[in-house]
Amino acid sequence: FFPVRAESEVIAGQQHGDWDSYTILLDKTAFARMATGTGGRAGSMLAIDRYPGDCENPLIQIVIFDVPKGQEYRETTTGSVRVDKRSVFDVEYFVMAEEAGIFIYPASQSMPTIFKDLMAGAVVRFKINPIPDAKAPEPVYKRYSLSGFTAADQRTLKMCQEIQEIQADVQQKNNPDFFNENSMPRITPDPDIKTKESDPDYFI
Secondary structure, three states: OOOOOOOOEEEEEEEEOOEEEEEEEEOOEEEEEEEEEEOHHHOEEEEEEEOOOOOOOOEEEEEEOOOOOOOOEEEEEEEEEEEOOOOEEEEEEEEEEEOOEEEEEEEOOOHHHHHHHHHHOOEEEEEEOOEHHHOEOOOEEEEEEOOOHHHHHHHHHHHHHHHHHHHHHHHHHOOOOOOOHHHOOOOOOOOOOOOOOOOOOOOO
16 A cells, blocks of 8 residues: 555555555544555655545545655645546646655646546546746656546545444534433324333233
């Protein structure tokens, strides 16, 4: 599986073609991730995260691992994305460089259409325009296989929904009013239903 932050834990991993899907546990939280990459720890990763409470809106990120020491910044730039020979979409990128790597987040009003192209395509290509003031004077080009993308996406969506259900159940059980009779719905007995007191043969 592809690198994650040192303080996180990866569980329930599964491979789908060129993609992996798994759950990440980080700081008492959990979310589902699917990822593919090139070059191992010296290369880059394309990851798509789904967070409980917002499972239907995946977060796409490109992570570049080989980063010069001391290069830290937060900037925005522009670029484009294209799946196979489909439409080219202009996107805006938020770029965050830190010791662990360069994290690049694309944003576009066309993201739902881009995601549909990802589901149907074979290869996706990203172009990230230069950030001169942030020691990134050259454009960055990234290319990733989409083999196994759909299966990985379906699994991460399911895992996110399962995490969401577990968290909701835990929150409900931790609610101090969970067993408070004042929080229970009032039920009016049906006089036509026999009870133990009205029917001596109720449990016989």
